[in-house]
Amino acid sequence: MQFDFFKAKSPPLIGVDISTSAVKMVEVSDAGRGLFRIERYTIEPLPKEAVVDGNIAKLDEVADAIRRAWKDMGSRARHVALALPAAAVITKKIILPADLPELELESQVEAEANQSIPFALDEVNLDFQILGAAPNNPGEVEVLLAASRKEKVEDRVAAAEAAGLKVLVMDMESNASQTAYEAMTHMLPDDGRGQTVALIDIGAATMHIMVFVDGHMMYQREQSFGGNQLTQEIQRRYGMSAEEAEKAKRGGGLPESYEPEVLEPFTDTVALEISRALQLFFTSTPYSKVDHIVLAGGCAAIPGLDETVAGRTQASTMVANPFANMAVSNRVQPGRLALDAPALIVACGLAMRRFDPA
Numbered sequence: 401m402q403f404d405f406f407k408a409k410s411p412p413l414i415g416v417d418i419s420t421s422a423v424k425m426v427e428v429s430d431a432g433r434g435l436f437r438i439e440r441y442t443i444e445p446l447p448k449e450a451v452v453d454g455n456i457a458k459l460d461e462v463a464d465a466i467r468r469a470w471k472d473m474g475s476r477a478r479h480v481a482l483a484l485p486a487a488a489v490i491t492k493k494i495i496l497p498a499d500l501p502e503l504e505l506e507s508q509v510e511a512e513a514n515q516s517i518p519f520a521l522d523e524v525n526l527d528f529q530i531l532g533a534a535p536n537n538p539g540e541v542e543v544l545l546a547a548s549r550k551e552k553v554e555d556r557v558a559a560a561e562a563a564g565l566k567v568l569v570m571d572m573e574s575n576a577s578q579t580a581y582e583a584m585t586h587m588l589p590d591d592g593r594g595q596t597v598a599l600i601d602i603g604a605a606t607m608h609i610m611v612f613v614d615g616h617m618m619y620q621r622e623q624s625f626g627g628n629q630l631t632q633e634i635q636r637r638y639g640m641s642a643e644e645a646e647k648a649k650r651g652g653g654l655p656e657s658y659e660p661e662v663l664e665p666f667t668d669t670v671a672l673e674i675s676r677a678l679q680l681f682f683t684s685t686p687y688s689k690v691d692h693i694v695l696a697g698g699c700a701a702i703p704g705l706d707e708t709v710a711g712r713t714q715a716s717t718m719v720a721n722p723f724a725n726m727a728v729s730n731r732v733q734p735g736r737l738a739l740d741a742p743a744l745i746v747a748c749g750l751a752m753r754r755f756d757p758a
Contacts, residue, residue, distance in 0.1 A: 412477040413568060415576070415750030416466065418556060420451050421604035421627070421646075421698070423465045425473050426747040428726070428754065436583075436755070437727035441747070443740060444469035448642055453605075454485035456555040463562035470563060474731070480560055481569035481750040483576050486608065486622055488552040491544060491572070492516050495534050498541045509545055517547050525553045525570070546572060569753050576749030577601060577610060578617055580722040581694070583752065585615070587724060588692055595691040598681070599720070600674055601745060602697035604628045609677045611690065619681055625673050627699045630666045637662055667705050671712040678713060689715070696720035700742035722748040 417424040423444045431437035450461040494512050496505065509528045514521060524547045534540035557567045581599050585592040594614055601608040605626045611619040627649075634645040638654065648654050654662075674693070682688050693715050695706055700719050710717035721741040728734055 411479050411568070411754070412475075413751060413754040414470075414473075414475060414477050414480045414565075415747040415753070416469075416480045416482050416560065416565075417573075417576075417744075417747040417750065418446075418451060418456070418462060418466075418482065418559070419603055419746075420446070420454075420606070422446055422743075423462070423469045424744055424747040425469050426744055426751040427473070427475050427477060428748070428751040430755065431727045435725075435727055436752075437729055438723050438732055438737070438748075439729045440473050440475055440731050441737070441740070441744060442469050442473040443743065444472065445646070454487050455552070456559055459555060459559055459562070462559040466559055466563035466565065470565060478565050479568045480565045481571060481753045482556045482560060482567055483571045483573045483746055483750055484548055484552060484556070485573050485606075486620065489546055489548045489572050490517055491546050493531070494543050494545060495537075495540050496543055498533070498539055505543075509543065513545055513547055516545075519547075519549060523550060524548060525550055569750070571750060571753065573608070573746050574610065574617070574620055576746045576753075577608070577696070578612075579749035579752050580720075580745045581610070581612065582615075583722045583725065583748070584694065584720060587718060587721075592692075596687055596689065597692045597694060598678060598690045598715075599694045599696060599745075600677070602626055602670065602695070602699035604631075604698065607673060607677065607697075609681065611681055611685075611687075613687070618687075619685055621677065621680070623673070623677060625670075626697075629669070630662070630699075633662055633666065634658075663702070667702055667708050670699060670702075670705060671708045674709055675712050678715075691716065693717040694720050696742045696745045698743045701739050720745055 415426045426441045427439045429437050429439050444465045446465050447461050450458040456462050496508055513526055526547045529544045531542040531544050534542050553570055560567050592615055597612045599610045603626050605628050607623050607625045609621050610617055631645045631649055634640060634649055635642060678690060693709060706717045706719050719742055722745060723737060723741055
């Protein structure tokens, strides 16, 4: 029943993000003196509908993409950390006595899971993590319970194993994003202390909003919106296939009319969606503003998007780069990395699991 969402691992570890549009891999090493180094990374496109709504629909095609990505990256490491999307994981915070022996803690967690999870416990992978002392009582601890249907976990593990890799860690995408966010706080005034920061990850099909207050995640939500809408508009406007449109979107070669007629209206739409998402955050929490917005995901690399978002939301906006404080190996092209970095948030956070304290 147990599956390792949280436990730290020490061998060389590749972070593998299986998203809707691509398999992204990152390997990070210890560069000494408290610094990390990005050793290598790769982004391997996935065939259309191989992953749908975060679920692996075509296991063989995903396994093939993982195999190609690993070969392209040229790493000897075969141990990987994977993550489940938010929709595949049920989480709940519970309060328990601080002095419980480990076995009793486990049985209390199971009892709580039995009541709050709408599946039989033998159908789920269950794990928990002690977050620290309870806010109002030092004699109690706050515990995060995480559970996922076994098939969701097993599909990802099967795809990695079919590619010849060994899964050591199964995390949650939100955890991985938070780890990457913590590596970027030096880019914020006062390292983000005392501030409200929205990390907005715009993927191919989904926009994931996470809000951190003084470094603690206070809010998260997903909504259906992403870069696929730009791809579809390119297809419609220029009579291209999905593959041609995706390639042109990334590599250029579109007519001069593309920027004013397609890209700029899409950029405005992204800014509007972000503004709406933040309004929802304001109406459902005690907060009424964000100090900073950090843009992640493939769409974050669109030139000028940060300025458009800042103009609409009136919040300081920057593009995510979890590698900004890392050394870069000579296998990695810095210019290419700067463009790809916003899309590598989850993969970077997973790769950093290698350095979790035991």
